[in-house]
Amino acid sequence: MESTRERWSSRSAFLFAVIGSAIGLGNVWRFPYITYENGGGAFLIPYLIALITAGIPLMILEYYVGHFTQSAPPIAFRKIWHRAEWAGWFAILLIFILSTYYCTIMGWCVNYLYYSFDLGWGNTAESVKAFFNNDILQLSSSPSVLGGIRLPIVFGLALVWLWIYLSLFKGVETLGKIVYFTVIIPWLIIVIMVIRGLTLPGAIEGIKFYLTPDFSVLLKPKVWLAAYGQIFFTLSLAMGTLIVYASYLHEESDITVNAFLTSIANCLTSFVAGFAVFSTLGYLAQTLGVSVKDVTTSGIGLAFVTYPMAISLLPVAARFFAALFFLLLLTLGIDSAFSMTEPVVESIVDKWGAKKKYVLPVICVLGFLVGLPFTTRAGLYWIDIADHFITNYGITVVGLLECIIIGYVLGAKKARSYINQVSEMKIGIWWDIFIKFLTPAFLGTSLVFQFVNLIKKGYGGYPIWTTYTGMGLIIFLALTAIILAKRKGAV
Numbered sequence: 001m002e003s004t005r006e007r008w009s010s011r012s013a014f015l016f017a018v019i020g021s022a023i024g025l026g027n028v029w030r031f032p033y034i035t036y037e038n039g040g041g042a043f044l045i046p047y048l049i050a051l052i053t054a055g056i057p058l059m060i061l062e063y064y065v066g067h068f069t070q071s072a073p074p075i076a077f078r079k080i081w082h083r084a085e086w087a088g089w090f091a092i093l094l095i096f097i098l099s100t101y102y103c104t105i106m107g108w109c110v111n112y113l114y115y116s117f118d119l120g121w122g123n124t125a126e127s128v129k130a131f132f133n134n135d136i137l138q139l140s141s142s143p144s145v146l147g148g149i150r151l152p153i154v155f156g157l158a159l160v161w162l163w164i165y166l167s168l169f170k171g172v173e174t175l176g177k178i179v180y181f182t183v184i185i186p187w188l189i190i191v192i193m194v195i196r197g198l199t200l201p202g203a204i205e206g207i208k209f210y211l212t213p214d215f216s217v218l219l220k221p222k223v224w225l226a227a228y229g230q231i232f233f234t235l236s237l238a239m240g241t242l243i244v245y246a247s248y249l250h251e252e253s254d255i256t257v258n259a260f261l262t263s264i265a266n267c268l269t270s271f272v273a274g275f276a277v278f279s280t281l282g283y284l285a286q287t288l289g290v291s292v293k294d295v296t297t298s299g300i301g302l303a304f305v306t307y308p309m310a311i312s313l314l315p316v317a318a319r320f321f322a323a324l325f326f327l328l329l330l331t332l333g334i335d336s337a338f339s340m341t342e343p344v345v346e347s348i349v350d351k352w353g354a355k356k357k358y359v360l361p362v363i364c365v366l367g368f369l370v371g372l373p374f375t376t377r378a379g380l381y382w383i384d385i386a387d388h389f390i391t392n393y394g395i396t397v398v399g400l401l402e403c404i405i406i407g408y409v410l411g412a413k414k415a416r417s418y419i420n421q422v423s424e425m426k427i428g429i430w431w432d433i434f435i436k437f438l439t440p441a442f443l444g445t446s447l448v449f450q451f452v453n454l455i456k457k458g459y460g461g462y463p464i465w466t467t468y469t470g471m472g473l474i475i476f477l478a479l480t481a482i483i484l485a486k487r488k489g490a491v
């Protein structure tokens, strides 16, 4: 079985695949506004600390799990500890749900790309907002009013799933070639957008706004939570992706240098993309005669409201830059999206010995169908709610489980000696300390902290039953994971 496992054709194919997974929508809309909301330039300090204390140690851990077991997460964890299979299934179910709404957001991008050609959203604050809320989403009044499916979004969603299918169906070797394009094209577009942004009047004010530190925020726990949350999301950690991708590595491949390269490439991309976004927002502020603070919206609004408006006001080639921006989001997102599907497919193939060519289309169709509720008129609310519970609770629990399984059940020292045997750069005892104490301590505290907050206030100002639904979803996925782990497989 081991010898017939699919393989990356080269080290760079693997590196581009993991970098492609890491670089996604999280870098271009999430990173800039999270930075802005959490103290601007000062946020880079907790962000870097989170990268060093949790991001890199856990990435090394996940590469190790895939490399050592040559399996997808459920079987990988079972090989390490016979009771741990469910943790793998839990990660797989979480990533499956994540993929269904991530692809819906990409479905919005497909629609925006189409409307770029005539700048359908206009160029006033009211028109861009109305375009997003009324024309694209037809947003309903609350999460309980689903109000029917939005066909243009369903169409975009179907295209994205077809794109995922076409990228994956030929196997890992072809995937290793596709990722060169899906990484290099967005990098080129980011460079063009940075140059365009920095040469606009008002750009400097935007950049100042992005980078001027407000050190007082470092005392706020919320800022630290945001930094760790962003690191997990942006590095595709605790979701099974990195384990599966590392399981296609040859047995003698390096682990540690690859982990450092992936993290640095990803975080630098975020940092540079911030210049493209904030220089353009500086221009928008100057054009409207207001301060940068007043044009900056948080969350999804940044990519679909504020930025399109800024582009509409560009002095030349506005349509071209609008199309380029949504092409950027789509090419950034697609390799993250297929990196969410591959682990699901591979886990089923691994456990039941099913044929990939049958499992893949079934998962793509299922992903499309499960995504349909997110295309309703209440979809935006449900994306927000699902994302909160999956990224804040799901990912944290999986990260914690990984630290316990490797750090304590297997033993961090044992894992480290394997890692050092195959890697070009040796890691010291610091890694054991992170995996056994620091990372789990942080993750545990964060979990308790967030849970207490949730019990007190519910989530996001929505009716309280949505909080129960979100919690219910996580519990349901955990129970399903236990059932899947108990089922007999072919191996």
Ligand code: PFF
Pocket (backbone or CB within 6 Å): 021, 022, 023, 024, 025, 026, 027, 095, 233, 234, 235, 236, 237, 239, 240, 241, 336, 337, 339, 340
């Ligand atoms: N890292 C991706 C982004 O920043 O958009 C999102 C992601 C991909 C999360 C794959 C998790 C994952 F497994």
